[in-house]
Amino acid sequence: xxxxxxxxxxxxxxxxxxxxxxxxxxxxxxxxxxxxxxxxxxxxxxxxxxxxxxxxxxxxxxxxxxxxxxxxxxxxxxxxxxxxxxxxxxxxxxxxxxxxxxxxxxxxxxxxxxxxxxxxxxxxxxxxxxxxxxxxxxxxxxxxxxxxxxxxxxxxxxxxxxxxxxxxxxxxxxxxxxxxxxxxxxxxxxxxxxxxxxxxxxxxxxxxxxxxxxxxxxxxxxxxxxxxxxxxxxxxxxxxxxxxxxxxxxxxxxxxxxxxxxxxxxxxxxxxxxxxxxxxxxxxxxxxxxxxxxxxxxxxxxxxxxxxxxxxxxxxxxxxxxxxxxxxxxxxxxxxxxxxxxxxxxxxxxxxxxxxxxxxxxxxxxxxxxxxxxxxxxxxxxxxxxxxxxxxxxxxxxxxxxxxxxxxxxxxxxxxxxxxxxxxxxxxxxxxxxxxxxxxxxxxxxxxxxxxxxxxxxxxxxxxxxxxxxxxx
Amino acid sequence: xxxxxxxxxxxxxxxxxxxxxxxxxxxxxxxxxxxxxxxxxxxxxxxxxxxxxxxxxxxxxxxxxxxxxxxxxxxxxxxxxxxxxxxxxxxxxxxxxxxxxxxxxxxxxxxxxxxxxxxxxxxxxxxxxxxxxxxxxxxxxxxxxxxxxxxxxxxxxxxxxxxxxxxxxxxxxxxxxxxxxxxxxxxxxxxxxxxxxxxxxx
Numbered sequence: 001x002x003x004x005x006x007x008x009x010x011x012x013x014x015x016x017x018x019x020x021x022x023x024x025x026x027x028x029x030x031x032x033x034x035x036x037x038x039x040x041x042x043x044x045x046x047x048x049x050x051x052x053x054x055x056x057x058x059x060x061x062x063x064x065x066x067x068x069x070x071x072x073x074x075x076x077x078x079x080x081x082x083x084x085x086x087x088x089x090x091x092x093x094x095x096x097x098x099x100x101x102x103x104x105x106x107x108x109x110x111x112x113x114x115x116x117x118x119x120x121x122x123x124x125x126x127x128x129x130x131x132x133x134x135x136x137x138x139x140x141x142x143x144x145x146x147x148x149x150x151x152x153x154x155x156x157x158x159x160x161x162x163x164x165x166x167x168x169x170x171x172x173x174x175x176x177x178x179x180x181x182x183x184x185x186x187x188x189x190x191x192x193x194x195x196x197x198x199x200x201x202x203x204x205x206x207x208x209x210x211x212x213x214x215x216x217x218x219x220x221x222x223x224x225x226x227x228x229x230x231x232x233x234x235x236x237x238x239x240x241x242x243x244x245x246x247x248x249x250x251x252x253x254x255x256x257x258x259x260x261x262x263x264x265x266x267x268x269x270x271x272x273x274x275x276x277x278x279x280x281x282x283x284x285x286x287x288x289x290x291x292x293x294x295x296x297x298x299x300x301x302x303x304x305x306x307x308x309x310x311x312x313x314x315x316x317x318x319x320x321x322x323x324x325x326x327x328x329x330x331x332x333x334x335x336x337x338x339x340x341x342x343x344x345x346x347x348x349x350x351x352x353x354x355x356x357x358x359x360x361x362x363x364x365x366x367x368x369x370x371x372x373x374x375x376x377x378x379x380x381x382x383x384x385x386x387x388x389x390x391x392x393x394x395x396x397x398x399x400x401x402x403x404x405x406x407x408x409x410x411x412x413x414x415x416x417x418x419x420x421x422x423x424x425x426x427x428x429x430x431x432x433x434x435x436x437x438x439x440x441x442x443x444x445x446x447x448x449x450x451x452x453x454x455x456x457x458x459x460x461x462x463x464x465x466x467x468x469x470x471x472x473x
Numbered sequence: 474x475x476x477x478x479x480x481x482x483x484x485x486x487x488x489x490x491x492x493x494x495x496x497x498x499x500x501x502x503x504x505x506x507x508x509x510x511x512x513x514x515x516x517x518x519x520x521x522x523x524x525x526x527x528x529x530x531x532x533x534x535x536x537x538x539x540x541x542x543x544x545x546x547x548x549x550x551x552x553x554x555x556x557x558x559x560x561x562x563x564x565x566x567x568x569x570x571x572x573x574x575x576x577x578x579x580x581x582x583x584x585x586x587x588x589x590x591x592x593x594x595x596x597x598x599x600x601x602x603x604x605x606x607x608x609x610x611x612x613x614x615x616x617x618x619x620x621x622x623x624x625x626x627x628x629x630x631x632x633x634x635x636x637x638x639x640x641x642x643x644x645x646x647x648x649x650x651x652x653x654x655x656x657x658x659x660x661x662x663x664x665x666x667x668x669x670x671x672x673x674x675x
Binding site: 356370401402404406423454470471 | 529532535536585592651675
């Protein structure tokens with residue numbers, strides 16, 4: 001087993017800043033009660049002005065007038081960690097969440113697919129950089145040690161227990177994530193893990209209690225870590241709170257691109273595609289505006305998702321300024337690469353058909369698309385049902401030996417010209433007495449002077465006053 | 474360019490060779506033997522737009538394509554009618570063998586007919602798309618022709634005969650008048666003489 005630890009030292013800050021265009025001004029996340037606000041994380045520009053995490057907000061504002069601040073949201077940080085876990089899930093089925101800002105993934109079994117560890121490490125780093133998170137990365141035979149190594153030295157790799165012991169020896173005890181009792185160790189001259197590991201374990205346990213001993217066992221891989229395993233959720237949801245009210249759609253495109261990239265990351269890691277997602281815009285006044293975006297086929301490329309959403313937004317006007325917006329995708333569809341059948345250029349993929357019908361209905365109205373079904377009713381006007389293609393309605397009508405036209409006029413109209421000749425008929429239809437729609441007609445097939453063939457009827461027994469009811473098209 | 478591309482050029486009838494070359498038989502025979510003989514591939518052009526130009530309605534213009542629709546629907550493929558001028562009379566369609574559950578009708582104002590047809594053609598989910606459009610400019614026709622190629626579907630566009638005055642990018646243009654067919658344009662063959670066409674009533 002080889003565990004990689006991804007440590008995200010500025011997870012909260014990165015999570016906020018990556019949704020915005022690059023920010024040159026000093027920026028800080030603040031937390032604490034209204035009376036005692038303190039800085040929680042600061043960006044590089046703020047650091048250059050002498051601001052530090054832990055400072056009082058009042059003090060920071062005195063130092064730096066143009067400081068931008070935003071309240072820290074711990075739920076947002078959890079969501080960002082979940083997002084990175086979802087991304088990591090594509091490299092390993094074993095992803096452990098190590099809140100607040102680390103996660104571990106088992107990569108030993110992934111090396112066959114993703115190459116030796118240095119290559120996989122480079123890929124992980126590139127992926128994290130693309131997502132917009134600062135990170136430290138280390139690998140060790142157990143997740144606990146990987147975390148300690150990542151904290152001590154970015155890029156440290158221990159392939160086996162012997163190398164791990166070697167690397168751990170140089171880690172200061174203060175940075176090994178030891179329990180509180182261990183705070184006394186440096187005062188006793190034990191500054192590095194090597195010294196601690198050399199001490200007799202029984203004596204150590206008597207002096208410091210069982211917690212420290214357990215922690216050392218966990219570091220050496222002798223105890224399991226109690227970390228929660230990441231289970232990919234069934235749907236994707238991401239929110240973005242805007243710093244100021246946004247009036248135009250254009251200003252939403254940057255954060256939208258980032259969120260759809262996250263959605264694509266999430267879907268790709270699950271081997272799924274997104275076919276439908278919802279954009280939700282929250283205004284100062286409810287209700288929120290919702291915009292559904294559908295695709296012709298499941299998609300997991302960020303650029304394609306963004307393109308569709310952008311096209312959809314262009315035809316869309318927001319009548320109120322936006323405070324917050326969210327992306328939600330419920331139904332993730334298994335991603336089927338197009339062209340599944342080698343011989344048939346036209347694939348009979350039912351998803352395509354459903355999506356086509358959805359598209360047509362979306363633009364032309366719900367009633368615009370219907371199927372065709374026959375009804376055994378002998379009255380011509382009731383023999384065709386404009387049905388919504390619910391399977392059971394296709395009843396086989398009794399085959400009629402008499403000719404029937406391919407087009408039927410919805411309303412019979414008087415025939416404007418006398419027919420040139422009668423081709424067939426009369427055929428008496430006398431029916432419908434049971435429901436009041438009484439019909440008594442003599443039907444003829446006639447040829448009109450210009451060669452058209454029409455289906456007409458006349459009152460029983462007469463050969464004038466023809467009504468046109470259909471065309472033999 | 475290699476020999477395969479050259480073969481494809483010949484097969485798609487993009488190069489005129491003076492005398493008609495033997496073509497592989499089309500997988501979409503029209504079902505009307507005399508028309509099939511006049512068509513270079515002995516059937517409707519595949520993955521392309523065919524125009525059917527009418528002198529008036531009720532002269533067998535639907536019966537011309539119904540054998541193809543019957544065969545496609547019996548194979549389980551979908552066909553779509555976009556903006557038909559009247560209601561399709563289900564018993565008559567059934568009588569010639571069309572599987573009704575595979576037929577879908579799209580009702581739309583004429584401004585959206587070209588859009589709806591293009592969507593259906595491009596989706597790759599429909600084997601044939603029939604559309605009724607009074608007027609269509611060259612650009613619209615070209616889009617439909619490309620969409621039919623992209624979704625490898627057969628497109629039929631029913632238009633009044635007056636449209637013959639304008640050129641068209643369609644692969645085939647058939648003029649229907651009472652009792653006869655006239656091929657007005659056909660990729661790969663000089664249009665032939667008039668073909669008698671008298672579909673039976675039933």
